[in-house]
Every structure is written in C-alpha cells, then in structure tokens.
Amino acid sequence: MGTILVATDGSAAASAALDAALGLAAETGDEVVAITVWRALQGDYGLAHPSAAVLDDLLMAEREHAEATLTEATRRAEAAGVRVRTRLAVGDPASEICAHARDVDARLIAVGTRGYGSVASLLLGSVSNEVIRRAACPVLVIREPTRAAASGSFVTATAA
Template identity: 45%
Template sequence: MFKKILVAVDCSPAAEKTVQYALDLAKLTQAQAIIVHAYPKIPDYLGEPNLSQTIARHLERAESLVNPFAERFRAAGVDVIPEILEGPPANAILRVANAREVDLIVMGARGLGSVASLLLGSVSQKVIAHAKCPVLVIHGPAEA
C-alpha cells in the first residue's frame, strides 16, 4: 500500500491532527514518514551578520516544530526523516515528494472561517494540482 508518506507540517492548528493521521497510517502500513516543513526564503539584501542570524532563527523555529513530531513517530516505531527547506511550502512539498518518490502526501487544510472556509488554502491547492501521488488533506479544528 504505502511505503513512504510525506507529512507536511506548519504552525497551523491543523498540524497536530495532520501528524496524528499520518502517524496512524504509517503504523498501519509500516510506511516510512518524511516530515516536511518549509520556511520563507530569506532576502539576500539583509547582508551579514543579519542574513546568517535570520537563517539561524528560522532553522531553530523549524526544528522546534519538526523535532517533536519526528520523536512521536520514532516512539511509535515508525522510521522517520525530517526535512526542513527554505522557500515556498508547496514547492518544497512537491520537491521532496518527487525526490523521495512518496506514495502519499498528508497535509492540513488552511484554517479559515465563513465563506473562505469553502476553499482550500493555496498551498493545498497547488500540491493537489501538481502532485504525482494521492494527497490527503486534513481539516483541523474549527476556527471561531
């Protein structure tokens, strides 16, 4: 069934639910999990030392998000690879999905209210449109 599952995470309320779905699927199918998080491209015009410091801060934040999720997979006996990339999230997800030849992408939907909730987020839409594998979109907790 699934041998490799890409789990896209961000700081949204849907991330926790997304990780739990992916973890359950990975355990059920004995799949490897690849946890992907992308942070925004840092403008080169910041110059040194600002550029290095900003990149370090982004990496630190990304690791503090991804590492606890990766530990949950390891604790459950699931082989996991964390991937932290710079750039637009949809591009990063698609790049890793193609490079690692994943069988499924699990990601959260954008948490929006009212009329906007009828639409998926732009990241979800782009991944669904361009992925070479199935994409499971998880809706997070309802926003007030």
C-alpha cells in the same frame, strides 16, 4: 511498505496531519518523511531601517522554529513506533513538498489546512490547494481541529 510524506509547519492543522500520517503508517508499516519548508526573509518587512543583525536574528529564529518542528515530528513518530526521516527545505512550500514527494516516491502526501475558504485562500494563498494541484500522488488534507469540529468535517481526501 511505502512512504507517506507529511508537510509540517508546527501549526495545529499540520499537527493533525502528522497525527493522521502516523496513524496510517502505523497501520500499513509505511515510513513517514516529515518536511518543513521555510522561506528566507526578503525585503525589510516594514522595518524602517533594518540592520543586518536584526535580519540575521529573524532568519535564525525562523530556522530554529523549523528545526524544532522537525524534532517534534521525529519524537512523535518514534513514540508511535513509526520509522521517520526528516527534511528541512527552503523555498516555495508547495513546490518543495511536491518535489520531495517525487524524490522519495511517496504514495501519499498529508497536509493540514486552516480551512479559510476560497476568498481568504485567494488573498492569503493556500499551500494545501497548491499541493493538490501539483502533486503526482494522492493528497490527504486534514482540517485544523477547531475548524473541523465547528464544521463537522474532520478529513478531506483528494486523489491525484
């Protein structure tokens, strides 16, 4: 038995990655570690004169979303009969995901991708691409379900 780390942010792609990780863990007896990484807000985000109260509310909303995402991952893992641990981290998502995978000695990292393609990923950034580059273990990349159905491709796997 080992550990499968799954990165989740509550998106459809991350939900599909969680499903895949839970399915694998149910078959292998592995434990799942779910991680959500959020970035503390920096700057004014286009607000003319943001008050500290507005920024505090935004930070609280982000943290509550991250906590709810992990609560949902726990609920789903327990329903599937899979042992689960969670971690809420703050910082750069790819860095935190890869570091925690090393900390828990994960044998696999599962992440979702929206599948935007190379140009959009270049402009918007791609956590899954960065995890593939930095991970010390194999990475299972699950395409967002609606994009996967449109392209006929459901799962892409890469190895470290």
